[in-house]
Amino acid sequence: MAIAASKVKSAGAAQSPVLGAAMFSPAVLYILLLIGAPFALAIFYAFSDARIGSTQLHYVGLENFRSILQSPSFRQAVQNSIVFTVGSQLIVVVCATILSLALEAPFRGRGLVRFLILLPWVAPVSLGTIGWKWILDSIYSVITWVLVWLHLFSPYDTPMWLGEPHLAMASVICVHCWRMIPFATVIMLAGSSAIPKEIPEAAEIDGAGYFSTLFRIKIPMMLPIINVAVLFGIIFTFTDMTVVYILTDGGPFDSTQTLPLLAFTTGIQGSDLAAGAAISLFLVPVLVAVAYFMLRVAHRAEVV
């Protein structure tokens, strides 16, 4: 009787609108203060003549957008952001899918391998990227040193990982993948672990081989969770500036310039807050569309 009363009381508390609102409010406050307010401020700045050194603002309409559209650096940054995002996500999806399938089966030392794979994600991104900067350095690169030692290149004619436009873009994509693959792997591992064991076993009994099971059963069943990983990855990549900032600072000559970095250099280093805000707002339609699809896919995955 006492237990029943307690259950009723608990249910009542859970249904209390005041308690519910109180418990929900920290999350709402967090979003409003740390995401909503800066976002609103960015919109406000983008239509003004805000400068870092001035506290006075005037409405200028679409002038900032008109101005940055004329900038070759901006046009290059849009193109690079797409290449950076699409390129890295393709690699991340393939590698993370392979890793998640490989790590699903039990083997000796699986825990240690999972831990090691997760390390790039848990390590501070700046530290990891500085490490990569040294690995890809023009003078002290260990990769270059090995290539020279193997007599594949002469000491004064080595590949400049961050100095050639295509190599530089490939380098920033690879380093970003190094960081993102663990995150995607964990998501996909959760997805693959949720596949009922009976289904692939039944397929095996029916004579399906490894690849047939993989491509016709496992991967299709993992698709919703793969979509979630990809969409998260797109948002993280499209808005990331750390890797590019540390490795190349947008160079050589804007060939790795991306929108978040350009917004930072224009708005903060160049003191033109309004133009920086306008550049950052160009990300919004893409991110809104991605977020919409992400929520839909997540909902579908939940239903499945």
Place this chain on the structure above:
Amino acid sequence: MARKRSREFTRRELLKTTGGAALAAGIGSAFLFPERAAAQQRTLKICQWSHFVPAWDEWFNKHYTVEWGQKNNVNVVVDNINLNDLPARAASEVSAQKGHDLFMFLSPPASHEKNVVDMTHVYQEVERKHGKKIDLAHKSTYNPKTKKYFAFSDAYTPDPGNWHKDWWTAVGYPNGPDTYDDLLDGAVKIRKTTGHPCGLGLAQELDTSMAMRAILWSFGGAEQDEAGNVTLNSKYTVDALKYMKSLYQQTETPEVFTWTPPSNNQAMLAGRVSYVANAISITRQSERENMPIDSEIMISRALKGPVRRIAAEHVMNCYIIWNFADEKDLAQKFLIDYMDHFHDGFVAGQFYNFPCFPKTVPDLQKEISSDSRAHPPDKYKVLGDVLEWATNVGYPGYASAGISEAFYAWLIPTMFAKVARGDETAENAAKAADEEYRRIFARWA
């Protein structure tokens, strides 16, 4: 037993005793001397870069500011941050309308003019004691439109050439290159005979920005004229771009596109490159660390181009005082007093900081001509006439807000890099960069 008790006292009682004594001293002095306690509360907060010559920070942070603080009953707090973080830090302070009282930029912060105290008074006081400032300081900290000094410059850093003695001697230049023609000729020969490339950067960073401006000006080009009108798209700029393309393609490797400010230091000290344009931080490091290459690296004046011999300052110290600073008067007094001791900093910084008020270092030529750390001791003698060839960013005009934004958009290095790699013709690159300058200048008009 007695020893054991003694150890217990040191671990526990010591904390209690010293803590109690400190508390008593604090409360006691505040109770007995309330005026002093109130005065002690004044704090001057300074933010500046972590100096390339650590000995300067040692002198400034641990000696000068401590002594000045004791003399004036002020608690001086100095925060040293990485040079790349200065703009973002300043932006956050302006946004919060709170921060340091004195903030030092390494390039003219013209865009902050509306948020800073006019430094005319500081300049007047310092000039009264130490004579006129150099034109470089004036052009870097003054806005002729508003007639306001938005910053105070105590020092600048020359941007000379650094060349490898053995290699340049072997190709017929025992005194190093003197002109840009010498540089091209000698660097090509060194590259052919030894494989060592030339080391003028082409990246989106500070040292490249200065080196490329030196070439631009030496060939007669400029970002703007004296009145602040954009003049980049000119025959002179095209000539400078063609020269750099030739230098890059014959003597350099793509590594110069990857460089950050310390990269040319590292390349020179690693014995990899034959010539770089940089401050004396390279040789100071080789001296400090007793590197064998030290006696091989020589210093030269800015190279002479077809039109003039000129180079940008490498670093321009620009102190500002925020309008919202708590201790505006104190900050001004600090700067005025600090200039009385500039010579101490000049010595402590191993000649990295050259004076904007020449009379603060009256025997500069003599001092730099005989440096016991240098090999040979007169290595830095060539910097004696630096004021004849050092100028400000924005030359021949002022370092305006538009110039500052264009500087951080890396327009000049990008223009040179595109042409050097052959991705753009010199004519098209000059035209495109000129349009970008006009767009940016229009935003600050």
